[in-house]
Amino acid sequence: MRILGIETSCDETSLALVRAERGRFVVEKILTASQILIHKKYGGVVPEVAAREHAETIFPVLKKMLPLDSLRSLGESGGKHSFARGKVSIDAIAVTAGPGLITSLRVGVDVGRTLAWLWRKPLIGVNHIEGHIAANWLPPAKSGRGTIPKIEFPAVALVVSGGHTELLCMKKLGHYELMGATRDDAAGEAFDKTAQLLGLDYPGGPAVSKLAEKGNPRAVKLPRPMIASGDLDFSFSGLKTAVRVIVETRVGARSSRPGGITPPLRVADVCASFEEAVCEVLVTKTLAAAKKARAKTVLLGGGVAANRRLRAMLAAALAEKLPKVRYVEPDLVWTSDNAAMIAAAGYFALQEKRRSDPLTLAPDAGWELGR
Ligand code: KG4
Numbered sequence: 516m517r518i519l520g521i522e523t524s525c526d527e528t529s530l531a532l533v534r535a536e537r538g539r540f541v542v543e544k545i546l547t548a549s550q551i552l553i554h555k556k557y558g559g560v561v562p563e564v565a566a567r568e569h570a571e572t573i574f575p576v577l578k579k580m581l582p583l584d585s586l587r588s589l590g591e592s593g594g595k596h597s598f599a600r601g602k603v604s605i606d607a608i609a610v611t612a613g614p615g616l617i618t619s620l621r622v623g624v625d626v627g628r629t630l631a632w633l634w635r636k637p638l639i640g641v642n643h644i645e646g647h648i649a650a651n652w653l654p655p656a657k658s659g660r661g662t663i664p665k666i667e668f669p670a671v672a673l674v675v676s677g678g679h680t681e682l683l684c685m686k687k688l689g690h691y692e693l694m695g696a697t698r699d700d701a702a703g704e705a706f707d708k709t710a711q712l713l714g715l716d717y718p719g720g721p722a723v724s725k726l727a728e729k730g731n732p733r734a735v736k737l738p739r740p741m742i743a744s745g746d747l748d749f750s751f752s753g754l755k756t757a758v759r760v761i762v763e764t765r766v767g768a769r770s771s772r773p774g775g776i777t778p779p780l781r782v783a784d785v786c787a788s789f790e791e792a793v794c795e796v797l798v799t800k801t802l803a804a805a806k807k808a809r810a811k812t813v814l815l816g817g818g819v820a821a822n823r824r825l826r827a828m829l830a831a832a833l834a835e836k837l838p839k840v841r842y843v844e845p846d847l848v849w850t851s852d853n854a855a856m857i858a859a860a861g862y863f864a865l866q867e868k869r870r871s872d873p874l875t876l877a878p879d880a881g882w883e884l885g886r
Pocket residue numbers: 525675676677678679702703704706707718719720721724817818819820821822823850851852
């Protein structure tokens with residue numbers, strides 16, 4: 516079975532063809548048009564600009580991916596397309612229907628609905644978070660091939676992105692129970708805001724983590740918010756405020772203001788200390804969730820899952836404290852928003868007989884998984 520995945524929930528216009536066969540996925544094609552350079556000058560994603568870019572880009576990307584002579588041939592193809600190696604047919608369409616920016620989601624959802632209608636193929640509206648979790652089943656991006664890891668349930672998934680920080684329990688494929696979530700900022704948002712305070716590049720996560728590699732994680736004492744709260748919720752807004760105070764009083768030239776009694780701090784040290792604080796909270800709560808759910812597997816997903824310190828810390832903590840729990844993490848390429856993970860989640864949803872109606876599927880900006 517071959518699935519066309521469509522992802523436009525934020526600022527990446529991504530389309531993918533993913534084949535599911537005999538226990539594995541093959542990512543046959545993936546094209547992602549990033550808008551990072553456009554939003555960089557605003558220091559964040561501007562929803563109206565993002566939606567317009569999706570609308571202008573999605574058909575050129577589709578045309579590039581499928582060998583189409585014209586949009587007319589798109590309608591007449593019935594989902595069958597001639598590639599160099601012969602005719603291939605698209606059997607289903609999976610599109611991100613939420614959560615995300617409503618105007619951005621609308622573009623992808625409407626294209627998905629139209630194609631499903633034209634080709635008379637099943638349509639599945641996929642939850643973006645579900646996609647980030649499904650990325651754990653995708654093969655390494657370089658080879659595009661690989662066996663689907665045998666993931667045993669119950670599994671606990673830590674999803675950390677620009678908009679979400681959630682712990683979900685999966686008793687089986689396609690079933691999600693929310694165990695905990697952030698009460699304010701998401702982990703990725705905290706990275707982005709810290710980067711902004713430090714005058715670093717957008718998006719902030721990669722910039723902070725790159726500098727953190729050269730810094731001392733014990734240089735600044737930062738809080739570990741809610742680490743001992745007894746529940747599985749998170750809060751990162753206080754951490755951001757703590758970083759602001761540090762930046763205003765101790766970083767660079769500003770530390771030499773009258774009253775600046777402590778020696779100046781290097782930006783790399785602030786980055787490393789901040790990263791350590793976030794990762795420590797994430798890892799502690801993930802272990803608590805795994806214990807509570809008697810998990811056999813821990814999965815990781817979302818843009819912040821690209822953070823090497825988080826990956827290393829989680830792997831080490833699980834190996835030490837819960838050695839029977841298997842740790843699975845997605846290939847780095849599949850951590851950021853992409854349509855291959857949406858196609859994979861769509862495949863699982865189809866196995867569960869989940870389908871959306873092309874006439875009525877509507878994007879849901881606040882779609883919460885597992886509540
Ligand atoms: O999943 P994603 O691509 O988009 C959303 O669904 O939000 O996640 C983007 C977030 C941004 O906040 C970005 O700064 C963060 O993931 N991020 C990272 C790293 N790479 C991306 N955060 C920490 N370390 C990284 N290496």
